[in-house]
């Protein structure tokens with residue numbers, strides 16, 4: 225299996241799954257931003273998602289597969305890359321690469337931990353069962369109330385700030401990297417893509433952390 | 447001027463290796479870096495001490511032998527300059543300079559600053575050739591190649607196989623080297639015969655030789671003494687996908 229064993233093949237798989245993940249975090253942010261409009265907007269959005277029924281599960285499985293494949297190859301490639309450089313020079317001066325690029329595995333693993341916490345917090349409802357109040361009588365919860373209550377203690381706010389900072393680091397290198405990996409970059413487009421990549425990282429960071437921060441500062445309230 | 451040199455000394459691939467310090471008096475700014483090392487070695491030999499082993503051949507920036515990491519950067523960090531073309535006027539009196547070999551699993555140290563770069567040759571042998579019959583020497587313009595394509599191929603062909611890209615890469619990946627070798631042929635008619643086989647064989651051999659995977663740090667382009675562009679890596683990736691879905 226060339227694709228799943230070779231050096232370039234596995235990078236292409238990382239790029240494609242990475243693209244799926246970036247697309248997801250962008251769409252997810254877009255959906256979440258209905259919380260800025262108000263309680264009705266975000267609850268309507270949540271209801272809409274629930275009404276999709278089995279498609280929700282198809283979507284979840286696709287995301288889970290992309291996430292798992294991305295993580296497995298990410299770890300495998302990183303271990304190989306470490307093994308390729310058993311000992312390093314005493315002096316090392318990097319000319320081009322940056323902190324984000326050099327810490328992809330760290331930011332990736334932090335995000336894995338974040339996603340697990342996030343699901344326990346808002347989806348599986350394990351960490352903070354007290355934040356849920358029912359909405360109507362179809363077994364739905366009030367998502368707006370859940371978000372406001374969810375950020376009333378310090379721990380979740382800190383976890384989200386940290387998690388999103390690492391998302392910023394990961395995407396600000398990863399987004400341009402994926403276009404190079406699938407061969408869509410050239411010498412003219414690469415610098416532009418590097419800038420766009422950082423911008424995407426900033427938009428995701430600011431967009432996502434604004435929700436807990438606005439709750440903390442009382443601008444999103446019940 | 448006077449310099450303090452810290453040089454990596456290592457007796458063979460199994461030896462631990464250590465940085466040793468040498469005071470170098472009377473360095474001329476007109477000397478090349480290698481000439482300065484020659485002087486250090488003359489002084490060491492006079493004292494009956496073991497001279498510093500380092501690779502060199504052409505001393506004019508075309509053979510790719512002079513593989514040294516200087517102050518943490520392969521070839522010393524002057525743009526498009528090999529160690530042999532680096533001059534002492536780039537340094538100032540009293541400078542401390544660190545000189546080390548390439549470090550990568552695929553490049554075992556033979557002695558001191560000399561490493562075995564044979565793994566790059568293995569990649570070349572795996573596909574860096576064309577096997578079409580050309581008969582006698584062809585007429586100069588018998589096979590017209592557009593200027594843009596010729597320039598592109600020649601830009602890739604500038605690679606001198608020095609291995610600085612590997613040495614600069616946090617993953618010790620040889621992707622810039624391999625991509626230059628793939629790209630220089632991929633755009634020419636002569637390269638079409640084994641295009642699919644070439645990219646597969648060369649990347650596979652790079653992996654077998656113990657080079658890492660490319661994660662697009664782009665350190666290689668910054669360190670390359672010939673300015674090989676990472677656009678050739680994107681080209682290699684396209685060639686790979688063409689071969690995969692052929």
Ligand code: HEM
Pocket residue numbers: 235236238239240242243245246249294295296297298299302325328329331332333335336394395397398399400401402403405660661662
């Ligand atoms: C929301 C989650 C994530 C997103 C949006 C994301 C996105 C990306 C993107 C776009 C790339 C670039 C692919 C390429 O250059 O070909 C990438 C690479 C990578 N990711 Fe992720 N990723 C995520 C989660 C993770 C996780 C959980 C890990 C944990 C192992 C991880 C580890 C890596 C590694 C090691 C690389 C390769 C480094 C590189 O190419 O520079 N990622 N990721």
Ligand code: SF4
Pocket residue numbers: 510604605606607608609610611612622623626666669670671672673674
């Ligand atoms: S790509 Fe540049 S750094 Fe790498 S071997 Fe060729 S000339 Fe040396």
Ligand code: FES
Pocket residue numbers: 501502503504505506507508509510511512528529530531
């Ligand atoms: S000695 Fe030939 S390139 Fe430096």
